[in-house]
Amino acid sequence: MGLFFRKKSDEKMTREEMQKMFCFQCQETAGNKGCTVRGVCGKDAELAGLQDVLIYVVKGISEIATRGREVGIDNKEVNTFVVESLFATITNANFDDEVFITRIKSAFSLRDYLKEQIKAANGNLENLSDAATWTCSTLEEMKEKAPKVGVLSTENEDIRSLRELIVYGAKGLSAYLKHALVLGYYNSEIDANMQAALAKTLDNSLTVDDLVALTLEMGKYGVDGMALLDKANTESYGHPEITEVNIGVGKNPGILISGHDLKDMEQLLKQTEGTGVDVYTHSEMLPANYYPAFKKYKHFVGNYGNAWWKQTTEFESFNGPILMTTNCLVPPKDYYKDRVYTTGVVGFEGLKHIPKKADGTKDFSSIIEHAKKCSAPVEIEKGKIVGGFAHEQVFKLADKVVEAVKNGDIKNFFVMAGCDGRAKSRNYYTEFAQKLPKDAVILTAGCAKYKYNKLNLGDINGIPRVLDAGQCNDSYSLVLIALKLVEAFGLNNVNELPLHYNIAWYEQKAVIVLLSLLYLGVKDIHLGPTLPAFLSPNVAKVLVENFGIAGITNVDDDMKIFLG
CATH class of the missing domain: 3.40.50.2030 (Rossmann fold)
Structure with a gap:
């Protein structure tokens, strides 16, 4: 567990450094501390600052929208704007300065429109935060504001850690809400809850305990959002098939x-x-x-x-x-x-x-x-890979899976979902898959699967040893599969299953998946290849003590931990 308690005293930044840039929302952040000159993703300091300002005004809009709901005003245009703005700031989504300048200006107009609606309904607009009232008209004003509202503007390390954890969860959730929205699926209650949480990150009276509780609440909204998208995808295009x-x-x-x-x-x-x-x-x-x-x-x-x-x-x-x-x-x-x-x-x-x-x-x-006008693609590989093991498809195999477990042919399941990335340390997941006992099955979703989905790992009684449920949001399928196994074996909860979590993370969608798993009570999740830089030692300690969160070390030692 020592990985969690990294020393922070030598990582403090000067005010001059803060003025440049600070971002630590993804796994590849520089030195696992934070990008301060240019993002590893490719964004520069100006773009990072514009994204910080957009998040700030989105928090302000969320505060106003939360007031509006007290008098019956729930504006879909506002909800959509919040979702799209959060999504645009996810790692590797948008690198165009003009997009963010335009969005910030649009936010002011939309905010004023919402205020007028609330005033007309005799709603309360007193004592709003700076995020809900600040305005500007030039790029220079935005650049001047950025360091004052960015990540490091919250001085208390634990408060900062929890606020960012909530914001990154909201960013991940927004991606799923956007995908559902374009298919015509919309749940204003999820938007309301997410915006209320964002507004609370502006509240300096909230304690660490308050924010820990709010973080777990964000996990509930994550479950709701993934369920909504699962419904949208399957009702629109059918249930995935093998x-x-x-x-x-x-x-x-x-x-x-x-x-x-x-x-x-x-x-x-x-x-x-x-x-x-x-x-x-x-x-x-x-x-x-x-x-x-x-x-x-x-x-x-x-x-x-x-x-x-x-x-x-x-x-x-x-x-x-x-x-x-x-x-x-x-x-x-x-x-x-x-x-x-x-x-x-x-x-x-x-x-x-x-x-x-x-x-x-x-x-x-x-x-x-x-x-x-282009040539055909150059062939870089041949063959086929198998997927389509989302919840409905696996439910059809449930009897076969249960029989294999009872016979001892399957002894363990490993959830190896999440993200892939450039770091060589991620080859750990390829080696881990290769060294798993032949009686272990991998449940996966997200692009983490590319570390092992083309390996020849074989099958168990016709059941492939790698069961790919789909995209990162299809981690919801893995939860439903786990709950189905709990039911089949007459257990009390998922933690009683021979099911282990060795998850690779990269960006903010992985954050909302993690928070969703924590909300559902899943314990002993291992995260890699490094632990999030935005987890302060004290926040990490809470996760360790309450949920058994841990990092990874090397394949052989970790295999012993998982398999005893």
Whole structure:
């Protein structure tokens, strides 16, 4: 447990350093302390500052919106703006300064409109925080405000840690709410709860205990948000099915679609039908191959490449255009930059952006015409990988799984969900999968699977040893599977199962998944490859003592801990 109690006294920053930049929201943050000059993700100090200001005014809008609900005002436009703004600040989502300048100015207009509504309803707008009243009109004013409202503006380390944990949870949740929203699924109660939590991060009267409780509440909202998105995806496209996904290439030019947004996937497949252009998924879009609704498209070839961080080589060899639908964009290299298109909350200066039309649809004709002029993808691998083990599919296998456990053929389940990343230390997860006993099954979701989903790990009585439930939000499926096993074996809770959690994290969606698991009472979760830099020693101690949270060391020693 010593990993949690890292010394902080030598990490204090000067005021001059604070003026530059400070961000520690992702796993790759510099030195596992914080990026202070330029983000490892690629954002510069100015962009980081604009994102800090946007988060600040979003907290202020959340405070006002919470007041509005006291008099019956629940504004969907405001809720959508909050969700999209939070999502835009997730690691690797948007690198375009102008987007954030425009959003900050839009926030002021939307805030004033909401205030007028509340005044008309005789609501209370007294004693609002600075976040709810501050305004500006120039970039210089925004840059001047940034260090005053950024992460380090909260001086107490434990309060800062918990506030950021709540904010990062809200960022992750916002991604799931956005994906559901574009499919027409909306739950204003989740928005209300999330905004109330954001508003409370402005309240200096809250104690550490208050914020710990609020952090666990955010986990509940995470469960609700993932359930909403699961409903949206499955009712729109059917329940994922066990599927063999082609990882080779065809002879036609293609479009590579990356990210998480299944609505974009649907529209792209419809618009490319009959054009002679094939469609391939990349990284977190791989699970689109599992949905019945997409299998009817003959030009949907399969998946190309691996996790998000390999795009700087894989985008080059693909030859055709790439559509980035959500976060996971690496600043593109000049040798393929002209082939990268963005949509939704994604943005990067100089890239072509495909906007949403007034009716909610998108016109992908420009990227389709571009594809027609390109060569077919270069084949980088051959074969097939298997996935589609979301909750309904695994429920159909439940009897077979239970029988294998009772017979001793399956002795342990390992949840190895989460994110992949560039650090060489993440090869730990490949080695861990390879060294697991042959009677262990891996349950996975998210792009962490790319560390082992192409290994030949075999099966147990026809049950693959790697069961891929889908995207990071499909961690909800893993929870339902665990609860089904609890029921099948007549146990009291998931902690009584031979189920172990060895999770890789990278960005804020992994944070909301973690908080959701904690809310559900899951204990003894191991996080790696490093523990979050935003966890202060005291906050980490709370997580250790109450939930058994731990880091990772090396495969052999950790295997002994897990398997006794």
